[in-house]
Amino acid sequence: QVAVKYADSSIVNFSSGNPYPHTDPALGGATEQTELNPQGIYGYSILARETAFNTSASGNKDQKVTHYRLMYAQHLGYGVLVDLARMVNSGEQISLEMPHVNLISQRDAIDRALRGFEIAANPSTLLNVAGPVVPVEDICAKLGSFLGKEPVFVGEKADTALIANDDFCVKSFGPYRDGVDEMLEAAAKWVKDGGEYWNLPTMFGRADHRY
Template sequence: MKTVAELDERLSRPSSGLLKDFQSLQGDLLVLGAGGKMGPTLSIMARRALPAAQRVIAVSLFGSDQVPRDLETQGVETISGDLLDDAFLKQLPDCPNIIYMAGLKFGSTENPAETWAMNVLLPAKVAQRFPNSRIVAFSTGNVYPFVPVASGGCVESDPPGPVGEYAQSCLGRERMFQYYSLKNRTAVTLFRLNYASELRYGVIVDVATRVFNRQAIDLTMGHFNVIWQGDANNMALRSLMLADVPARLLNVTGPEIVSIRWLAEQFAALFGVQPVFTGKESDTALLSNPAAAIAHFGAPEVSVREMIPWVADWLKQGGTLFNKPTHFEERGGKY
């Protein structure tokens, strides 16, 4: 992949499983919070997978005019506005299928009130507004506690243990959807994702960039999970078929538990440099076990070993980056 267009095509390419699932999906699809890092390619993937008669509508404040223009050229309808505005939320079209992606993570430590409004109040509003829809609500593995690396990661039945206000508010988001799922018999999948990665951002890009720039890499959070964003998009859309009452929990990530040290060494070899490390690996990390998702959808199509040379080539050719660090090394829950 040499261009952004090639990358976005790959990230929005529907899998055979998604194409098959969407043959039986009835009605239009509404993507709420579609203006973030994943929303545009997910919306385009949905458009590519659904028959032309079924609408895909992307809703967001949108940080620039370019994103909705790009979506419109791909056949995705767009609506710009503030989801926290009751009048705006009320006038959105009723859709039987919703992907809910709205949320606030970075800046949550400086803006705790806004974090709770976006991550807890808004989900309650959306769940009340669309009681008859099938909803996939994006969540995060941050709702889990740190666990021993040797454990293989938390499974869906493990009790939550969020660290910090951001993670606590994400658990609050889940609780709102769970409450209204039971109250209104709304079918919901809670999509616990960590971490999606592509060539412009993600933990793999963070580590690669530090190695490339000869910057020190903190080993304290020594291990992590990751999934190619295209695979995450596919699984999110396919999770509409799994939505249930009560809300279904689903861990979504790759099957590998990746060592930060090992990853840095792979990039160092590709770049012809020596990696610089600080700190020491902890015995625990924020890890999820995706066995249930893999049982439903199969293994991700793109592995970590495939992503590494893609990211290295992208950096060496000066490819566009989002310059939005994941702060994967954070262990205190402050973002």
């Protein structure tokens, strides 16, 4: 209905990198050209949303679309970093089913969402918004150093992960403003100081995508 109502508009469709297949971290993550392989209801719902906008645009030459495929954005009340920081701080076991993640701040993610209008096109533009790929073990080690705690890992480390390559995004709009170390330190300090938590775990470590 939204696509039909705004038939002559530029649209940024909030999509996700969730339907990408797991890839070898050494290869840098799935690109916009990687064939989707959704797992679970959420992944298929993302694919259906993109298809709906593509169908609308195919019948409206003036409608331009960017599919904004976001990986996890980091907020101090929600996100992979604050989840891991809380787990490290409490001594909870951390699974390595998902051994690598992308890290991007909420601020940078919002900036790229707005700038998605600049590259909207017909046929639609695909835009991975992700941040650098970082090993979960490295993240937890740094969080542990800030928190004065030792991370506890469990299970076998997987060879692949749900990660995205955002070279096109960086090439189009330049580097992100917030660095990984800044985000790590902020998340650790927030948890250590008892900052607000939204109690909405990302469950990013679920390799089967069952949320």
